[in-house]
Amino acid sequence: MVFDFLQPLSKSFTEYLDSLSVQCLGKKITFHTKSDFPNLETISVAIIGVNEFRGSNKENSSDSLEGFRKVLYRLFPGNWNVSIADLGNIEAGESLNDTYFLVQTICEDLLRKKIVPIVIGGSQDLSYPLYRSFDGLDQMVNFVSVDNKFDISKENSNLADSFLTNIIVEEPNNLFNYSNIGFQTYFNSQEEIDLMDKLYFEAYRLGEVSNNLTVAEPVLRDADIVSVDMTSVQSSFSGNFQEFNPNGFTGKEICALSRYAGISDKVSVFGVFNFNDTLVEYNLVAQVVWYFFEGYSFRSNEYPFGSKENYLKYTVIIDDDELVFYKSDKTSRWWIEIPILTNVNNKLKRNTLLPCSYNDYLASCEGEMPERWWKAQRRNIV
Structure with a gap:
């Protein structure tokens, strides 16, 4: 069983959980301990820590995961x-590819169980094995990265x-889209x-998003993977x-961006990476x-x-193109239709x-x- 490779939370950490108030988040969550593994049939969201930094210039710090957890679990949940x-931690394998394989396999298993890792x-x-965890699910993937760089190969660059x-x-x-x-x-x-x-x-500059965070909402609503x-x-703000x-x-x-990712019905994997062993950053990551x-x-x-049958439909004609919009009667959110084009090979096999x-x-x-619609059309037939 692939979950056998997950390391349980330490005894000292479980003792810390015992000291928390009964109203804290740490009292509302099931944990992988040395004596118990959560019943995944009842789980919607699963946290996994990964101690793997060989793809960067950083050093491993197992303390950072425990420090983050201590802050997170003393917060109070909402309604x-x-x-x-x-589910505990994935420790660094003998090689970096071993760690990638474990991350990919565990996340794929959770996705098949309809659990969000x-x-x-x-x-x-580590975003790479998250992406590869969709290989066996027979679907195109939209990947969104909240990052100040594109992470495209450069000479002498790390992974x-x-x-x-x-x-x-x-x-x-x-991959259908990267944003x-x-x-x-x-x-x-x-x-x-x-x-x-x-x-x-799609690429959105920091200033554009900071000036109007709602620009990011449709992008995150369309994501399968969000990597922060x-x-x-x-x-x-981070203390880094x-x-x-x-x-x-x-x-x-x-x-706010994390909340947009959470509220998206489509986001199936969420990752938070590259934080340091400091109390300030523990607090921020815990709140994210x-x-x-x-x-x-x-x-x-x-x-x-859900079905789009009850959505309000709006049709707009621009030159020779017919744009079909839908508005949800439940949340007032908007969508635009990407139609199937004849005589070309469409990546998306249906409207x-x-x-x-x-x-x-x-x-x-x-x-x-709309620029997003135009780019989606181009990606669909490339």
């Missing part, structure tokens, strides 16, 4: 109806700075920015002064995860899991709804083609 388990710790190259290259080029290629939220131009070469455009991927690099957070970043998301903004839980508790099971905003609908009424 949630979410069954959560902490939350992978915590390690460097962001944490180049994992996206592997996702793009290696077979089987299940970056919060990139900072001076951390990315012009060639990398141009490549994003050539591949019809904590170096995208301003150092004055080893890799000092004077600009970045605030603590409030990164938590807390907000994912809160968002998850408000999922409405809309498209693609699909792409999350969008009310502003996209208003712009189309003024004759402006």
